Amino acid sequence: MQLNITNLKFTTKLYLAALVFISYGSVYAQPPAEKDSTLVITDKDNLVKPALKKDSINSNQRRKADGIAAVIGDYLILDSDITKMREDAEQQGLSSAEITNCQLAGRLMENKLYAHQALQDTTIVVSDAEVTAMTDQQISRMVSQIGSMEKLLDFYRKEDEQALRDELFSINKERRLANQMQEKIISKVEITPEEVRKFFNDIPEDERPQFGDEVEIAQIVIKPEVPKEEEDKVVERLNEMREDIVENGASFATKAVLYSEDATSSRGGQMTITREDPLDKDFKQVAFSLREGEVSKPFKSQFGYHIIQLDKLRGQKLDIRHIIIIPKVTEKTVADAKDKIEKIRKEIVDGEITFDDAARKYSDEKETRGDGGQLINPKTGDTHFELTDVDPLIYDKVNNLKEDEVSLVLMDQNRTGQKFFKIITLTHRYSEHIADYSKDYTKIKELALREKQFKAIEKWQNEKIKETYVKINGDYKNCEFNSNWVKN
Incomplete structure (x- = not known):
């Protein structure tokens, strides 16, 4: 196997960019449909609709011939689509010199091929209700950003x-x-340790990737206590809302707009969720226990108190609405929390207790407490963080710490704006280095798996291109595509 790491990085970058730019215009290069930020624990002009058939394509031939770059199955690719994709790529930080029009056209053709083949695949179902909800969320975000629907x-x-x-x-x-379609293609691709070893050994020594400075970080978190009377007030308010909805027919959506304390309030608390979504487990448990039209009793998650209404059950997906109210801390409990963590820090600095033991004994962060406060990098699944991946809010603190040194007390806040205090320590620091198989196995495995996924996608593409109607127009006929789009 021949591998050039530079080319691999570029291919990866372009591949990931394509997933963002599949919407082909800055108006559509929005983030994926947002989930409720308080629950997440751990991302064209003249478009032919998917139902379009070849007779519809023929009717579109009235367009200027040089305006249509390609036809893939039931979809057109216009010159303007390629122009928009380039503009979006540049806005995302890719320079014009990095990408040719042929590469952009090739990626667009691949995206069209995925969508066209997904329509033929009975195991892939995208409901209109799901897409409508996604569209509503996009429009809501854009109106919020720009000021009004008219603008x-x-x-x-x-x-x-x-x-x-x-x-x-x-x-x-x-x-x-x-x-x-893409997810289905790569879902069964797995890689063995022996394949990882072969992947690494086949990279010439002078072409092996270089990893930047890395650190391992642990933290202790102390949260201000919420007085029980504050929690009781919130539960009482939610019970009153639920009674008004159930007994008097009041609108759940209206109450969500008026009272809910999260990002979904602007759309009446509406969410579409699945069991696989990285949401609070108590929230999911309650949501999936409801019947259509039912409103839950108030319950607690790690973010606050909720009530949920199940609007519709769609297979493995739920269309729900929810209201969250977050009990408030007091000035006294905030001061008490700060005083507590200052004392914990002093115990560690004075050598009375190790950071690891203090985290296990005192930390309010359940996810890290059992591991002595050790943080896990969500990108890699291991404990190593490249310095560029460290939270900007603590980057300076981390970068200036020595191993086993304890930071001063830091104040932070969660997604709902609730403040808490923490101290951090650097358990290990790794200097910039050339990839080492034993030390960097997780990263090397990810690169090896990605290459294997690329090969699976390439194999799938070559098979499907043969059975799909493909027409390349104009200068794009002369492009040297990775796949056999011109069917030579």
């Missing part, structure tokens, strides 16, 4: 809101189809 329509040159919704719906439907 949004003017900015994107749409005559009315329905025109914008229709176009976003088509784009989101295609994006979901393509993403699910």
